[in-house]
Amino acid sequence: MQHPDPRRLSINTATVRKQWTLDKIIDGCARHGICGISPWRDQVQALGLEKTARLIRSNALTVSGYCRGGMFPGVDDATRQVASDDNRRAVDEALALGAACLVLVVGGLPGSSKDIAGARQQVKDGLSRLLDYSRNVGMPLAIEPLHPMYAADRACVNTLEQANDLCDELGDKGLGIAVDLYHTWWDPKLFPQLERAGRNRILAFHICDWLVPTRDLLSDRGMMGDGVIDIRSARLAVESLGYQGAHEVEIFSELNWWQQEPNDVLSTCKERHQQYC
Incomplete structure (x- = not known):
């Protein structure tokens, strides 16, 4: 084995965000000997960007990713410009934190639209504009395909194949993919598309488990080993392709893990990482 x-x-700081503020999460990771962290923008804004960067550096943590940018589609040019400006700020924040990448949840149907092809074109256009900025400053962007249940409201990029297509069309420089197993484990093309992505495109690797039954599609993710995902096979696959980055635990769990003592959650993450990843 x-x-x-x-x-x-x-x-990923979402894993214990209901119990701890960001400064406590940073301290907790350091105390538990966990080497990486991936903070969310709202938590960074609450603590302060400079203070967050200082605490992360002083605790010698690696920032495996920054959550998140994206949400490109809009009902009009003004709305899309607001998203564009905010995404540039997200790039700047990711740079200040020394993040390995800015994770992008690309957005779904704007307003009352039913035009998913149009939404996907807006994603491509918005991503292209953001790349003009992010490439210049040196911050990699990681497209995160989300499960199809989120196609309407959160992300109309739902498969690794779609993300790979965008990388083909827009160019690999500074652009890649965040592989989140919660969203991609079911895909019959998962392993061929991982191989297609290869070492240069896989910028992040997120782990948790899919529970059966899942009681809430957003906030009932499982701890590794509690569900049906073959996490180890996916981890071995990405590493065989040359991926050398973090194994990022991202668990939204209103009904279980967000109710647990956070030190116990981090200890369990360490144990299950070794058992099932």
Whole structure:
């Protein structure tokens, strides 16, 4: 059995966000010997960008990703410009934190639209404009395909194949993919599309588990080992392709893990990472 390198474990701050503020999450990761962290923008704004960067550096944590940019589609030019301006700020924040990438949840149907093809074109156009900025300052962008249940409201890019197509069309420089197993485990093309992405495009690798039954599609993710995802096979696949980044635990769990003592949650993340990743 090929156990993962424990130094590759990273905690997406959503995993214990209901129990701890960001400064406590940073401290908790350091105390538990967890080497990576991936903060969310609202938490960074609450703590302060400079203070967050200082605490992360002083605790010698690696920032595996920054959550999140995207949400490109809009009902009109003014709305799309607001998103564009905010995405540039997100790039600047990711740079200040030393993040490995800015994760993009691209957005769904704007307003009352039913034109998903049009929404996907807006995503491509918005992403192209953002790349003009992010490439210049050196911040990689990671498209995160979301499960099709989110196509209408959160992300109309739903498969690795779609994300790979965007990379083909817009160019690989500074652009890649965040592979979140919660969203992609079901895809019959998962492994061929991972191979297509290869080492250069896979910028992030997110882990948790899919529970059966899932009681809430947004906030009932499982701890690794509690569900049906073959996490180890996916981890071995991305590493065989040359991926050398973090294994980022991202668990939204209103009904379970957000109710648990956060030190216990981090300890369980460490144990399950070794058992199931």
